[in-house]
Amino acid sequence: MKRAVAVLALGLVSPLAAQVPAPGNGVAASVVHVQVFRSAFDWSQPWRQEGVTGASGSGFFIAGGRIVTNAHVIADARQILVRRPDQANPYVAALEAVGNDCDLAVLRVADPEFAKGLRPLAFGSLPRSGTRVNTFGFPLGGQDVSSTAGIVSRVESRGYVHSGADAHLVVQTDAAINPGNSGGPVIQDGRVVGVAFQGFPGADNMGFFIPVPIVRHFLKNLEDGRYDGFPDSGLDTTPLLSPAYRRERGLPGGRSGVVVDRVAPGGTADGVLKPGDVLLSIERQAIANDGTIRLGDARVTFEHAMDMLQVGATVRFTAWRDGKELVLQASARRIARYDRNRNQYGVAPDYVVYAGLVFMRLETELLKTLGRGWPQSASRDLVWHQLFREAEQPAEADREVIVLTRVLRHAVNSQMALSLPVAVEKINDRPVRSLADVVEAFASNRERFHRLEFERDGGIEALDRAKAETAHPEILKQYAIPHDRKL
């Protein structure tokens, strides 16, 4: 997944990729080349990092001496260098903030020489379908800043592949967006209307950029020096395209909306909306029966209205319940547990190793070590926890699942018969709901054996405690594990 973005398009120069004179003079001068050296964490051996690889993308200079680029350009970066198109020498940049959920990042160069004579680009507004835009950046195949022209094809909500779990507004264009363009500005009338960020491998003339409302949301949120992300409605809804369903809900003719199927605990709508409600409007924007609201000439999912709010803001809903229209208010909230569904960058994974047994928290990044087909190939228990448990057991939505991910073989554990990875239910009769529980359960045991119980058909296992204590430091040494835990 991390590389899907970079896979963009292999044809380097499409007919549209010809150099064109930049409308809005001097835009090109404010576009910078971003070169990155990265080292990702290894989720299959969480105590180690992978080898250094290089990557490059684009960025642009904005007010406040900052550079905007994509989060995926600087993901897992250990060193970031930026270069102006009119200068030969790169400058070392620091990562000021990153929003992996919207694939945006802000960099800053400490050296005052860098910004001299550099004109910050100003932001425009959401471009309309059919209007012309120009992209700027440093795509593959050359050193100079390159510009391509194209037309805004459509405005819609779409998944952001960098996080793998978020959808926001995107704009599709036929302007060539190739690997290396990532993070570069998309310009209309001399102003930034978006940030180029992803494409469809294999599809011609389809590039996507992050439109200015999402970029503004990100920058606005950073004003207090901390990034809080986007609020989550916490709603699962069904479109009301069925006339029978509209009648069954008692919805008067002429009214439209979506049925609330589920309200996620801790989300914005928790305690405000209920399953069975028909959500009629959000932030005074009427919701159509297909779940969309109007945005300029386009129709986009009503969730876009949530995206335009910052965490903590008040959101206004109207809903049809028991034959009446209700006006409801809620405080926009973010659901922190959904981070376990997102691709992780730049954060060392938590783990505990004891006597060669490696324990980690269940999250998407861990399941990805099993391959892309994990929803079918991982054990059904793990798949159920990750994909289905919250909807079926909302009271336990925030529960963590601890997984025995591997056994570092040593005489003390090598005869265990386990099918890994497997969800841990109990250790020494203590329910295991966190990595701290794992540490505590082993440390507090005074019996002759450590006893492990796994979920469902996972069976049970045991370790001789005295032998495990002796083996533990040996195993860490043999397998070159510097620390037996990271919590």
Add this chain to the structure above:
Amino acid sequence: MTASCSRATLALAALVAAACASTRPPASAPPVPPAPAAVAAPAPAASNGHLRAGIVSVRVTGQDWNWRAPWEKQAPWTRTVTGLVVPGRKILLASTAFGNHLLVEAQKLGSEARTVGRVELVDQEGPLALVAVDDPAFWEGLEPLPLADRAPGEGDVTILRWQRSGLLDAFPGTLRQVRSGRHGLSQTSLLTLEIGTSTDGLGESEVVIAKGRVAGLVTGRTGDAYGALAAPVLAQFLEGAARGDWRSFARAGLAWQDLTNPALRESLGLRPGETGIRLTRVARHGSAGGVLKPGDLVLEMGGAKLDPTGYYEHPLYGRMLFALLFSDGRRPGETMPVKVLRDGERLDLQLPLRAMRPEQDRVPPYVFGRGPDYVVVGGLVFEELTRPYLGAWGDWARRAPPRILVAIDREPEDAGEEPKRIVLLSSVLPDAVNLGYQELRDLIVERVNGRAVGSLADLRQAFAAPQGGFHVVDFVAGQGAARAVLDAAEAQAAAARLQQAYGVERLDSAAP
């Protein structure tokens, strides 16, 4: 856990074998003369002539239902299966071709004529079938081949197969090992010959000859070798058929974990030198149902000690998996002693040996001789989940929707006397009545009109009681769509229209 009998894995192998069998191109290898070993055995070993007289060809024409449009059948198929002449003027075959057969025709060497046969007995747990041919003329010149009374040891074998040209092909093979195995769509562990050969495309009941006797019938490929049902299994089936009381093979119905870890054995209270396995699941309708429990440590079965991976020492064949104890030389209705360690106590128990019917699994492993059960309401097509339904995905264990896979493997299989089925909204026949739902498919149904649905029978009852003039279908959470609502009167009015538009003769498989 490594050794637990994972249903998904085994079923997969079975489906692959079936797929190979039905798509095999006609044999093109030139005939190879029988290996000398096949004819040089001591009397009463069969001579070359005997071999020819004991093997026939059976052409099976059949037709399977279309599980994705359950009111239809798929294109008919024809399979040619090698048949073994057995006493009583019958033909024994080890093939999955029987069950949805429409016409069975036998042909013998040296004759172009095909004689219609009758399928007398089919057991997919072999898979085995017994075909009778009533025309006495057919039997002229045919003679049963002697069955080996035990599986042969390692060594060379000859594999015999009928060719379309009417010739008998003989291929050399090597018996690699005798083990416990499953064949076709069977869920039962049976005595199996594992045979290596360079010949491709076997698996339709080709006859394995060792020392002039029938050692087994080939059922399909597993890995780089072929599996064959061993002669004692064939003999058991023939005896039961002759008695007229065949009830299939007894089946364990267990999942277990190995106890290879000495620390685990000791912590569980096993004495030094004492070994066995730990049960993790016990199927209600299997031989262990009601007697053994998850968590039991099984130390001995049928008088044999189990090792930490569930193997025992077979008096004839060496190390064999314990599952074989249920079928090898034992019949349903008999009992088998078992010694377990439960809650610190060593108990001697008796297992009543039982065969399991496919309907006793939550997801029946096969359905033959009848079409899918289905109900169409307002264009919404409902079916119970079965293996043939899953078969539409091909490699279903990797392709079916994750929620369905979770339901198959994770949720209790048989909580009650009647196993609860997984009921699916299979697809939608688009019509004005179901506007907004046309793209729904493969969704597990939880409730209809407020009633929990554990079978199509439940579903039919629930649809008889609409709520305020509407049918409300709720799906198990997490599948995207949560609910579909139909106007009950409109759904009724749409019935004739749907039948006509989609060529559906009956909107309910239970309708007359």
